Amino acid sequence: MFPIVSKLPDVGTSIFSVMTQLAQECGAINLAQGFPDYDPPLALQEALARHATTPGHHQYAPMPGLPRLREAIAHKTARVYQVPAPDPATEITVTCGATEALYAALAAVVHPGDEVVVLEPAYDLYGPAIRLQGGIPVYVPLDSPTFRINWERVRAALTPRTRLLMINSPHNPSGAVLTTEDLESLAALVADTPILILSDEVYEHMVFDGVPHRSALQHPALRERTFVLSSFGKTYHATGWKVGYCIAPPALTAELRRVHQFLTFAVSTPTQHALADALETDPAHDQQLPAFYQPKRDLFRELLAASRFELLPVLGGYFQLARYSQISTTESDVAFAQRLTRESGVAVVPVSAFYHNGHDEGLIRFCFAKQEATLRAAADRLREL
Structure with missing residues (x-):
């Protein structure tokens, strides 16, 4: 067999893929990977369908x-x-x-x-x-x-x-x-x-x-x-x-x-x-996004206000960082994220994955680009911790 010298020997499967796979195995609500659980605007979907059947648009x-x-x-x-x-x-x-x-x-x-x-x-x-x-x-x-x-x-x-x-x-x-x-x-x-x-x-x-x-x-x-x-x-x-x-x-x-x-x-x-x-x-679509996402952020923060998570401020994007020290002081963020997925049925991302050296600040990341029902179901499980 020919020897393979990897260009990225220390790089494995992305933590986002790992946590999504774990969520699927455990039947957990996936707040780990940054994707919405709702569809694009209907007009955009219709436009794609229209152009998918337009002659000349397949090359x-x-x-x-x-x-x-x-x-x-x-x-x-x-x-x-x-x-x-x-x-x-x-x-x-x-x-x-x-x-x-x-x-x-x-x-x-x-x-x-x-x-x-x-x-x-x-x-x-x-x-x-x-x-x-x-x-x-x-x-x-x-x-x-x-x-x-x-x-x-x-x-x-x-x-x-x-x-x-x-x-x-x-x-x-x-x-x-x-x-x-x-x-x-x-x-x-x-x-x-x-x-x-x-x-x-x-x-x-x-x-x-x-x-x-x-x-x-x-x-x-x-x-x-x-x-x-x-x-x-x-x-x-x-x-x-x-x-x-x-x-x-x-x-x-x-x-x-x-x-x-x-x-x-x-x-x-x-x-x-x-x-x-x-x-x-629809040139105004992008201007409507703050009003679309801020209520999701506010709802998720409100739902977790009675939990033992410490929520950090969020000024942009669609992620919420949370400190879990009131729940566990001995687990790494990776271990806590995996246990949360398996035992509570909510998948998150450990923030150490965003540091090249695995620096652990005791933080996890939730994605709140989800339907209200998804956020409420996840929060119900998280408040039980």
Whole structure:
């Protein structure tokens, strides 16, 4: 047998897949993996069905994405962020989910030996994707329990080998959001350096309590050096469609497309047409998402108010972090999450999974992008602890 030398010998199956599998085995309510248990808007489903039976819509779309979809994205971006519209031809690329956009961006600009600053806790894709390019993740912890960025700590992590810095707002898993002051601090930090930025903004339209989402696209100095990632899957409750996009200046877009064309080449044609229809016919959809998700957050927090979980603040995204020290002080977050799934029938994610070294803060993550009945059923079980 031929020897196999793994490029990621320390990486196993994603914790999200593991907890989802455990939930299925135990018949538990799955609040672990970040997906809704309700369908996309009916008009969007109907548009997909219509385009799935349209002649000519079953062949490859153009590599960067359908022109009409890229044009709709440009109009949406200008409308939402009150900025000059990105050029559909040279600054917008439709990708197979934001996951592919992130991987393609890293593959495009990170060379062996380059350092990439990652703010932890972070989505578990970041580190492995950097390492697969021969890059070196440099992990900087966020301040706990607020999960705000300590910019002096970030400054201390920069070296002449720093190629890129990754930010994520609204933040997964904590729900923290970046402020205008944060973007100013970031811009000052990278000024007069060749450091690039990757801004993961897939939860951009899920912000609460009147707090706005601040995009890197709104800061001219950052926009010149940033890959901005967005997700139709998150915005339209259709994570299984796996469609996202990247907005970046022309030079960065050109490099991203060099990778994209050999990674997936093109995204599902009827799906792109359906999304273009949705952006054209219901441009206000994204503006309605705060009012759609905030009641879910508030209901879930209200239902757990009488429980023994300590709930951390959530300003954005669709995840709720909770401390379980009043229930158990001896179990690791992994052990507690597994026991919760098996004994209480509610699957969650241990937050240590978002740290490269398994750092355990005694926190678990719930997903509240669920129907009210699902949240109530889960809360009934959780209050019994």
